[in-house]
Amino acid sequence: MNVITNNNIKSTIAMAALHNVIDPEIGLNVADLGLIYKIAFDEAGRKISTTMTLTTQFCPMGESIVDGVTQAMQQTFPEDEIHVDLTFDPPWNYDLISEEGRKFLNR
Amino acid sequence: MLGASLSTDPVKTTSYKVVLPFYAYASIAFFAATLLLVFSAPAFGRHYFHPHVIAITHTMALGWGTMVILGASHQLVPVLIEGKLYSNILAYISFALAAVGIPMLVYAFYTFNMNWVARRGGELVIGAVAVYLINMGISMAKSKTQNVHAVFVFTAGLWLLITTIIGLLLVYNFSIPLFSEDSLHYLSLHAHMGMIGWFLLLIIGVGSRLIPMFLISKYTNAKLLWWIYILINLGLIVFAFMFLYAPPVYCYLLPVAAVAAALLLFGYYCRQAYRKRLRKQVDEQLKISVLSVVMMALPVVLLIIMIIGLWVAGENTRLVLAYGFTVFFGWITAIILGMTFKTLPFIIWNKVYHKKAGLGKTPNPKNLFSNRVFTGMAVVYLTGFILFVTGILLSAVVVLQIAALLLLLAAGLYNFNVLKIILHKPAML
Numbered sequence: 001m002n003v004i005t006n007n008n009i010k011s012t013i014a015m016a017a018l019h020n021v022i023d024p025e026i027g028l029n030v031a032d033l034g035l036i037y038k039i040a041f042d043e044a045g046r047k048i049s050t051t052m053t054l055t056t057q058f059c060p061m062g063e064s065i066v067d068g069v070t071q072a073m074q075q076t077f078p079e080d081e082i083h084v085d086l087t088f089d090p091p092w093n094y095d096l097i098s099e100e101g102r103k104f105l106n107r
Numbered sequence: 108m109l110g111a112s113l114s115t116d117p118v119k120t121t122s123y124k125v126v127l128p129f130y131a132y133a134s135i136a137f138f139a140a141t142l143l144l145v146f147s148a149p150a151f152g153r154h155y156f157h158p159h160v161i162a163i164t165h166t167m168a169l170g171w172g173t174m175v176i177l178g179a180s181h182q183l184v185p186v187l188i189e190g191k192l193y194s195n196i197l198a199y200i201s202f203a204l205a206a207v208g209i210p211m212l213v214y215a216f217y218t219f220n221m222n223w224v225a226r227r228g229g230e231l232v233i234g235a236v237a238v239y240l241i242n243m244g245i246s247m248a249k250s251k252t253q254n255v256h257a258v259f260v261f262t263a264g265l266w267l268l269i270t271t272i273i274g275l276l277l278v279y280n281f282s283i284p285l286f287s288e289d290s291l292h293y294l295s296l297h298a299h300m301g302m303i304g305w306f307l308l309l310i311i312g313v314g315s316r317l318i319p320m321f322l323i324s325k326y327t328n329a330k331l332l333w334w335i336y337i338l339i340n341l342g343l344i345v346f347a348f349m350f351l352y353a354p355p356v357y358c359y360l361l362p363v364a365a366v367a368a369a370l371l372l373f374g375y376y377c378r379q380a381y382r383k384r385l386r387k388q389v390d391e392q393l394k395i396s397v398l399s400v401v402m403m404a405l406p407v408v409l410l411i412i413m414i415i416g417l418w419v420a421g422e423n424t425r426l427v428l429a430y431g432f433t434v435f436f437g438w439i440t441a442i443i444l445g446m447t448f449k450t451l452p453f454i455i456w457n458k459v460y461h462k463k464a465g466l467g468k469t470p471n472p473k474n475l476f477s478n479r480v481f482t483g484m485a486v487v488y489l490t491g492f493i494l495f496v497t498g499i500l501l502s503a504v505v506v507l508q509i510a511a512l513l514l515l516l517a518a519g520l521y522n523f524n525v526l527k528i529i530l531h532k533p534a535m536l
Contacts, residue, residue: 057189068464105386
């Protein structure tokens with residue numbers, strides 16, 4: 001799934017940073033896992049809103065993954081206010097895993 | 108298009124503080140059970156209704172199996188029902204009641220004194236189970252998602268409550284004649300309600316969700332799981348009626364066939380999940396858990412031999428002992444040995460690293476315990492298990508003693524790794 005964004009350049013930088021946030025159980029990063037749905041940049045208000053999901057609602061590792069995304073975004077864009085929103089609509093499914101992610105799991 | 112239901116709150120799951128006491132208690136109980144096994148190995152060359160055998164069985168069934176499953180289910184049921192655990196306080200109360208009641212019961216069995224210690228111990232265990240069921244029931248009722256896995260877990264809890272109530276009545280029956288027969292007569296009813304109703308239903312209910320999840324498998328088949336649920340419960344209810352109305356021995360093969368069919372279907376379910384997995388590499392912890400699914404077959408085979416033997420030549424106490432041992436030290440222990448290291452490292456990792464995630468490279472949860480010690484534990488455990496079953500079947504005390512020492516060593520290695528995980532200090536790579 002392609003990430004919905006209003007700034008392709010900044011979104012690419014953000015996704016690169018999110019490659020360092022790993023789902024500890026699966027061992028795959030949140031970007032390739034397809035957990036990131038949308039990154040919206042509010043240039044005037046200097047706010048970045050990330051909309052993401054989890055592989056399952058009430059995932060025991062969910063809090064860590066959301067914290068990881070928040071902290072990675074804050075580290076990459078230190079001047080901006082970071083918001084991370086969770087949604088389960090649409091719910092995550094295996095088809096959201098990227099080609100790179102599939103190669104990693106197939107090792 | 109994204110849905111409107113956004114939340115800025117991180118998903119709050121069950122606190123590690125609720126789960127850890129159950130895991131720690133279970134680890135100590137496993138060590139205590141194997142220690143008792145070393146001191147009581149010769150008892151396994153005699154009749155199964157021996158005080159030491161009953162004490163060890165209850166240490167394994169309640170202190171080890173039930174405590175670790177109660178702890179894990181407080182963490183996993185919210186995942187199954189996609190809702191929150193209703194109350195942490197009820198979970199603490201359930202732990203406290205069981206933690207006090209179990210050693211009282213075990214001590215009373217070991218010394219074979221069915222006085223107030225046994226009675227109060229049994230009452231506390233029933234209290235623990237009732238509180239657990241209330242907590243699970245309200246959590247499930249509040250959840251919007253009702254699914255087959257949750258029904259398995261709740262029904263298993265009900266069977267555990269019935270098992271513990273019957274157990275307490277059997278304790279009273281030693282001194283106050285409540286039943287027409289002595290307590291030994293009802294032992295198989297009590298034992299099978301616990302083994303099939305509690306352990307088997309719960310393990311299949313949770314395992315059928317976790318195994319595909321850990322394998323990252325697309326496979327789901329709720330219809331098949333409902334069939335498994337019906338077969339197990341039907342088998343158990345038919346067995347209970349047969350027990351009360353005492354038909355010819357061969358009739359018992361009917362409920363055994365129902366449970367065996369359920370196991371075959373579950374084996375098929377696991378195989379399909381394995382075949383449709385995205386993750387090709389399967390770790391050692393999951394392998395030993397899958398091995399335990401295969402190990403379920405061993406007690407079923409022994410049970411069929413036992414029933415045929417009982418029909419033809421009368422009861423064979425060695426087979427009864429071997430059967431019970433393969434359930435508690437085989438199937439149930441194998442699944443816990445594997446699943447502990449698929450759940451506990453993640454609980455501790457979450458506690459230690461959730462504020463550090465995304466800021467740099469953190470250790471993998473799998474690195475929180477020693478894989479070499481885990482492999483050593485698995486080898487020593489399997490050798491000890493096979494030797495002990497051989498020792499029971501041959502009534503060979505020396506073999507039993509060597510096997511008991513190996514199982515004690517396996518329990519020691521398990522405790523080492525559990526302690527290593529629990530005491531893990533933060534380290535950035």
